[in-house]
Amino acid sequence: MGTEVVVEGLTKSFGKQKVWQDVTLTLPAGEVSVMLGPSGTGKTVFLKSIIGLLKPEHGRVLINGVDMVNSPERDIYETRKLFGLMFQDGALFGSMSLFDNIAFPLREHTRKKEPEIRRVVMERMEMVGLVGAEGKLPGEISGGMRKRAGLARALVLDPQIILCDEPDSGLDPVRTAYLSQLLIDLNAQIDATMLIVTHNLDIAATVPDNMGMLFRRNLVTFGPREVLLTSDEPVVAQFLSGRREGPIGMSEEKDAATLARERSTAPAYAPRTLAPQLEPSPGLPPRAAVARRRERVLAMLPRLPEAARTAILRSYAPAGTVGGAAS
Ligand SMILES: Nc1ncnc2c1ncn2[C@@H]1O[C@H](COP(=O)(O)OP(=O)(O)OP(=O)(O)O)[C@@H](O)[C@H]1O
Numbered sequence: 001m002g003t004e005v006v007v008e009g010l011t012k013s014f015g016k017q018k019v020w021q022d023v024t025l026t027l028p029a030g031e032v033s034v035m036l037g038p039s040g041t042g043k044t045v046f047l048k049s050i051i052g053l054l055k056p057e058h059g060r061v062l063i064n065g066v067d068m069v070n071s072p073e074r075d076i077y078e079t080r081k082l083f084g085l086m087f088q089d090g091a092l093f094g095s096m097s098l099f100d101n102i103a104f105p106l107r108e109h110t111r112k113k114e115p116e117i118r119r120v121v122m123e124r125m126e127m128v129g130l131v132g133a134e135g136k137l138p139g140e141i142s143g144g145m146r147k148r149a150g151l152a153r154a155l156v157l158d159p160q161i162i163l164c165d166e167p168d169s170g171l172d173p174v175r176t177a178y179l180s181q182l183l184i185d186l187n188a189q190i191d192a193t194m195l196i197v198t199h200n201l202d203i204a205a206t207v208p209d210n211m212g213m214l215f216r217r218n219l220v221t222f223g224p225r226e227v228l229l230t231s232d233e234p235v236v237a238q239f240l241s242g243r244r245e246g247p248i249g250m251s252e253e254k255d256a257a258t259l260a261r262e263r264s265t266a267p268a269y270a271p272r273t274l275a276p277q278l279e280p281s282p283g284l285p286p287r288a289a290v291a292r293r294r295e296r297v298l299a300m301l302p303r304l305p306e307a308a309r310t311a312i313l314r315s316y317a318p319a320g321t322v323g324g325a326a327s
Pocket residue numbers: 014019037038039040041042043044045046
């Protein structure tokens with residue numbers, strides 16, 4: 001099972017520029033979480049802080065008792081082995097075949113012999129639908145295939161925590177839909193804790209168990225997907241509807257006068273309907289996280305906003321009952 005990641009009071013600056021402050025959240029073990037946020041709000045910096053590549057000046061990131069901010073480097077290095085990382089461009093070596101790219105972490109970090117390496121690499125390539133492309137160079141395949149190769153490489157060391165930085169960037173809507181399904185299928189197969197940073201609203205609406213959003217140097221919210229998806233917080237509503245009217249501007253946050261002017265002229269946000277979360281593909285095991293999440297979320301129900309509470313109860317009601325889950 002995946003490992004829980006506990007983030008407490010994390011604050012990160014570069015010189016005088018504060019990226020975000022006092023970020024506190026828990027990525028529940030084996031569940032899929034998404035972090036949203038306008039460009040430049042520090043989502044990538046957040047991922048790098050979780051694996052200890054960047055050092056926030058305050059706060060802790062606890063993984064199996066190791067603090068990725070303050071523990072000795074030796075412990076941080078060991079804990080980093082629990083991670084699989086998928087970066088925006090796949091970060092593949094251009095002169096190596098896909099097979100060698102995916103085998104790279106195994107050759108670098110384990111003493112496995114070549115036949116065993118071959119077995120693991122082929123298994124992961126099959127998981128992401130790349131069998132047959134082993135001999136190709138990254139430059140000879142499509143962007144979507146490069147993403148999947150990046151994901152296969154993130155999986156070879158059997159990660160317990162997977163971090164994906166904008167896995168959809170550069171993909172068309174159809175490829176993005178396949179990628180969303182792939183992320184859910186992977187979660188069903190390996191039960192890893194996953195955190196996905198994305199701008200993509202389709203991924204946000206259909207993939208995660210939990211969602212958060214960074215804005216104005218703060219974590220606006222983090223919790224069960226229904227909380228963010230039913231939120232009427234202006235910044236969340238604007239982001240989810242992809243509209244210009246709202247607190248998020250082109251290059252910076254808008255001033256109060258602009259916001260007031262917009263409020264008086266812009267039509268109200270249309271109510272959002274909650275899309276059902278994706279299920280694993282037929283033939284795969286059910287996601288082990290689902291039962292754990294259900295128990296966790298039902299326990300926190302009294303503390304959630306009413307719209308989220310209603311959405312959660314509806315999603316957990318037996319299909320076909322009045323007000324039950326969308327079929
Ligand atoms: N190593 C660094 N040194 C100085 N500033 C940095 C460094 N890394 C990131 N930043 C700054 O931190 C801020 C947040 O950057 P980050 O890349 O995390 O944003 P993001 O939310 O991932 O953006 P996008 O969605 O556009 O990818 C930016 O202003 C960026 O310039």
